[in-house]
Amino acid sequence: MAKQDTTEDLVALIDRIKDKTDGDEVSVDDLVEAVGRRAFGPLFIITSLIAVLPTGMIPGMSILTGTIMLILSIQLLFGSDRIWMPDFIAERTMPREKLVSSLDKMRPRAEWVSRFIGPRMSFFLHPPFHQMVALTGVVVSLSMYPLAVVPFGAFPAGLSLLVIGLGLSVRDGLLIAAGIAVGVFGLVVAVFAWPF
DSSP states (O other), X not given: OOOOSOOOOHHHHHHHHHHTOOSSEEEHHHHHHHHOTTOHHHHHHHHHHHHHSGGGGSTTHHHHHHHHHHHHHHXXXXXXXXXXXXXXXXXXXXXXXXXXXXXXXXXXXXXXXXXXXXXXXXXXXXXXXXXXHHXXXXXXXXXXXXXXXXXXXXXXXXXXXXXXXXXXXXXXXXXXXXXXXXXXXHHHHHHHXXXX
């Protein structure tokens, strides 16, 4: 399993993103630096939050978040110890005001959720289960490309990766399993709802 430098919860992550970014625009590289270059779980969380919150309505954001999640999932699959982003992704930006506003709206829910999660079913964090988690991330991330043309189509994928990321961050295998289930359900729904 790729090493992670934190077990911080969702509330602490939201606060850290706000505290460690500034200016009018926030780049993907700014987010990676704020979260930590070995923190796969927290970066799954923040990228997924961007996809499922109002920031996901920014044109092209589903494609960007899907690409970030795909890159993270592939690195997780191969056991990378340090997160790397290609320049064409790392330099992409979003308005910091919109990001902070979305995070502020999410914070009360994060406080509630944090009371019910914690370390359990840790076998999901070890081989061969962590490869299954990473492969789920790859498949769900890829699904965000075609679903980007459907209004709110990428929401189930973003929610799945959010739950998986939260599970990775707090070492909660039950959350990881729930995230995988959400991803599978979302893919099934997408197949039947696909309008083309």
